[in-house]
Amino acid sequence: MSDALIVFERTRKAFGEHVVLEAVDLTIGRGDIAVVVGPSGSGKSTLLRCVNGLEPISGGDLRVDGISVRGPERDLRRIRLEAGMVFQQFHLFPHLTALQNVMFGLVRVRRRPKAEARERATSLLHKVGLGSRMGHYPSQLSGGQQQRVAIARSLALEPKIMLFDEPTSALDPELRQEVLKVMQAVAQTGMTMVVVTHEMGFAERVGSRLIFMEAGRIVHDGEPGRLLREPPSERFRDFLSHVR
Amino acid sequence: MSFDWASVVAALPSLLEGLQLTILIALTGLAGGVCLGILTGVALAHGGFLARNAAHAYVAVIRGTPIVVQVMFVYFALPMLLGLRLSATSAAIITIVFNSGAYNAEIVRGALQSVPRGLSEAALSMGLPFRSVLAYVVAPIAYRLALPAMGNQVVNVVKDTSIFLVIGVGELTRRGQEVMAETFRAVEIWTAVAALYLILITVLAYSLRLYERWARLP
Ligand SMILES: Nc1ncnc2c1ncn2[C@@H]1O[C@H](COP(=O)(O)OP(=O)(O)OP(=O)(O)O)[C@@H](O)[C@H]1O
Ligand SMILES: [Mg+2]
Numbered sequence: 001m002s003d004a005l006i007v008f009e010r011t012r013k014a015f016g017e018h019v020v021l022e023a024v025d026l027t028i029g030r031g032d033i034a035v036v037v038g039p040s041g042s043g044k045s046t047l048l049r050c051v052n053g054l055e056p057i058s059g060g061d062l063r064v065d066g067i068s069v070r071g072p073e074r075d076l077r078r079i080r081l082e083a084g085m086v087f088q089q090f091h092l093f094p095h096l097t098a099l100q101n102v103m104f105g106l107v108r109v110r111r112r113p114k115a116e117a118r119e120r121a122t123s124l125l126h127k128v129g130l131g132s133r134m135g136h137y138p139s140q141l142s143g144g145q146q147q148r149v150a151i152a153r154s155l156a157l158e159p160k161i162m163l164f165d166e167p168t169s170a171l172d173p174e175l176r177q178e179v180l181k182v183m184q185a186v187a188q189t190g191m192t193m194v195v196v197t198h199e200m201g202f203a204e205r206v207g208s209r210l211i212f213m214e215a216g217r218i219v220h221d222g223e224p225g226r227l228l229r230e231p232p233s234e235r236f237r238d239f240l241s242h243v244r
Numbered sequence: 245m246s247f248d249w250a251s252v253v254a255a256l257p258s259l260l261e262g263l264q265l266t267i268l269i270a271l272t273g274l275a276g277g278v279c280l281g282i283l284t285g286v287a288l289a290h291g292g293f294l295a296r297n298a299a300h301a302y303v304a305v306i307r308g309t310p311i312v313v314q315v316m317f318v319y320f321a322l323p324m325l326l327g328l329r330l331s332a333t334s335a336a337i338i339t340i341v342f343n344s345g346a347y348n349a350e351i352v353r354g355a356l357q358s359v360p361r362g363l364s365e366a367a368l369s370m371g372l373p374f375r376s377v378l379a380y381v382v383a384p385i386a387y388r389l390a391l392p393a394m395g396n397q398v399v400n401v402v403k404d405t406s407i408f409l410v411i412g413v414g415e416l417t418r419r420g421q422e423v424m425a426e427t428f429r430a431v432e433i434w435t436a437v438a439a440l441y442l443i444l445i446t447v448l449a450y451s452l453r454l455y456e457r458w459a460r461l462p
Contacts (some may be wrong), residue, residue, distance in 0.1 A: 071374075085369040091362040093367035093385075154370070
């Protein structure tokens with residue numbers, strides 16, 4: 001099963017008494033574009049954050065490319081190198097320019113020489129359409145531009161997996177498309193992606209799987225076009241009517 | 245009564261010597277206090293159980309006692325406890341380092357904790373170890389947040405050095421007192437002493453303001 005990149009095995013997550021993920025079983029394969037949807041508080045962010053160990057799991061197991069998140073700190077760092085994350089609020093480093101943000105991981109984590117890092121970061125920024133904004137600080141960029149820098153920053157480490165937590169939710173509608181386009185381009189490189197989003201258009205166009213979560217459980221998991229055309233449950237139909 | 249400029253001029257060499265010592269104590273105190281403040285502040289914000297509680301205790305002791313009592317303790321009690329000799333100037337420097345270190349620690353802790361959590365998470369999620377996250381992401385942002393409060397600390401440290409006259413350190417205020425005892429020109433001498441402090445503090449505060457502006461992020 002070397003093609004299973006992320007394996008949740010009865011994964012449980014609780015904050016104190018409050019159970020947020022209840023015995024989740026889920027396998028994400030290489031090349032999957034899994035789009036995760038669900039009402040607020042259903043545990044979508046937590047699901048993502050457990051994958052790269054930002055939240056420690058409370059029970060069961062979760063393995064990323066064969067490495068368990070329950071392992072020592074060294075294993076967690078290996079997982080994080082393989083699974084990049086993009087946040088709703090971008091979280092670019094405000095004291096670094098766009099170029100330095102993208103170079104950051106190469107220099108500080110991969111320990112590449114500066115010249116090589118600069119070359120690679122430059123080419124990535126061109127790819128996300130920001131070749132002319134490399135010397136700008138995050139505060140001098142629009143939200144959409146910041147998010148594209150953040151995607152380039154993650155891609156710089158050449159991860160096998162990209163995790164997106166509502167990457168367009170903080171953006172004005174007219175800026176969303178530029179980010180979604182970059183994400184689609186990333187998907188076309190064969191990247192394995194888990195995307196939490198309310199963009200049903202993206203799910204249908206780009207997703208290979210659509211996962212519907214509710215109250216810490218996975219309720220539906222299937223082919224996006226089919227799930228969206230024929231919602232298998234009243235709950236899901238109800239949810240769709242709210243986001244569309 | 246007229247202002248006697250001649251007595252100011254006569255006192256100046258002595259006062260300037262005092263000012264030199266004031267500057268020496270203040271600058272070493274600031275440098276040491278900043279280092280100690282950073283160490284203690286990091287311990288307060290991110291230390292383990294032991295480091296955190298040790299830091300808490302240290303800050304509580306300094307904040308809960310007057311600086312005069314602190315310097316008396318360092319100058320008179322500490323040598324008896326440890327069986328060593330301390331010059332008055334060394335005692336003053338040790339006191340100001342530990343005193344300002346505690347106040348700086350609170351500033352550093354506050355700055356570290358105001359750096360948005362998401363930034364550390366972004367850095368962590370790139371596989372960076374926590375120490376490096378602190379060094380390369382949190383520290384550069386936190387130190388800018390801390391600069392304005394540090395400016396106040398600089399002013400406080402300079403003023404606090406005048407307290408060391410109680411153990412006979414020949415800093416500016418003490419020199420003023422000595423000259424006063426010989427000449428009885430209270431108005432002239434204390435005006436001159438006040439002016440020298442004002443100039444020193446203004447120069448330091450202004451330089452810091454310039455630095456703050458230079459370091460500010462776009
Ligand atoms: N650090 C935390 N401490 C306590 N409870 C938390 C914490 N993080 C999340 N929760 C709780 O876990 C539940 C799931 O949160 P999560 O952020 O995963 O939901 P979500 O599906 O991403 O929601 P949204 O669509 O609003 O982002 C919520 O009830 C939330 O209050
Ligand atoms: Mg969320």
